[in-house]
Amino acid sequence: MTAIVAVAIYCLSVLSSFPTYTVQLLGADLRYGTDALLALTANTYQTAGASGLALIVGYAILIGVALTAAVSHVRVVGVRDQDADDYHLYITNLPRSEFLPCDLATIYRCRWEVELLFRELKTRYKLDEFDTTKKHIVNILVYAALLTLIVSRTLLDLVTEHAEGDAVFPPAHPA
Numbered sequence: 001m002t003a004i005v006a007v008a009i010y011c012l013s014v015l016s017s018f019p020t021y022t023v024q025l026l027g028a029d030l031r032y033g034t035d036a037l038l039a040l041t042a043n044t045y046q047t048a049g050a051s052g053l054a055l056i057v058g059y060a061i062l063i064g065v066a067l068t069a070a071v072s073h074v075r076v077v078g079v080r081d082q083d084a085d086d087y088h089l090y091i092t093n094l095p096r097s098e099f100l101p102c103d104l105a106t107i108y109r110c111r112w113e114v115e116l117l118f119r120e121l122k123t124r125y126k127l128d129e130f131d132t133t134k135k136h137i138v139n140i141l142v143y144a145a146l147l148t149l150i151v152s153r154t155l156l157d158l159v160t161e162h163a164e165g166d167a168v169f170p171p172a173h174p175a
Contacts, residue, residue: 006064
């Protein structure tokens with residue numbers, strides 16, 4: 001498996017080094033892939049020498065070993081969602097002995113809430129770009145956005161709690 005991944009990484013590395021040439025060779029017919037790879041390897045050898053080619057091959061082998069090791073520690077966990085009558089699948093490298101599937105669902109649900117929080121801060125409070133490079137102004141803008149978010153959510157919770165069904169809220173927009 002490691003050898004296959006290493007060869008694939010090498011091919012991608014060499015072919016992506018010369019994108020225009022690769023597209024021209026492969027554009028005519030995919031059978032020219034071997035010819036393109038050989039021609040580009042020869043070109044790499046001529047321009048970078050034996051040591052440069054050895055670095056690329058070594059890089060491909062190291063990446064192949066690393067990817068194979070990483071994938072061997074990954075597992076897919078399915079957790080049934082009763083409300084949706086469906087399964088949620090999670091890819092994780094957390095150990096099976098320490099994290100039950102329901103724990104993973106909780107962790108990923110919390111992580112998703114954090115992602116949505118950052119999305120809201122970036123879009124609603126415009127925290128994805130600043131018109132200043134002064135650190136103290138950036139800090140003030142971030143703190144103001146966070147405080148505004150906390151206050152607005154607290155007020156919404158209070159209004160919802162005391163409305164006793166009298167208040168009508170628009171439906172939530174899908175994320």
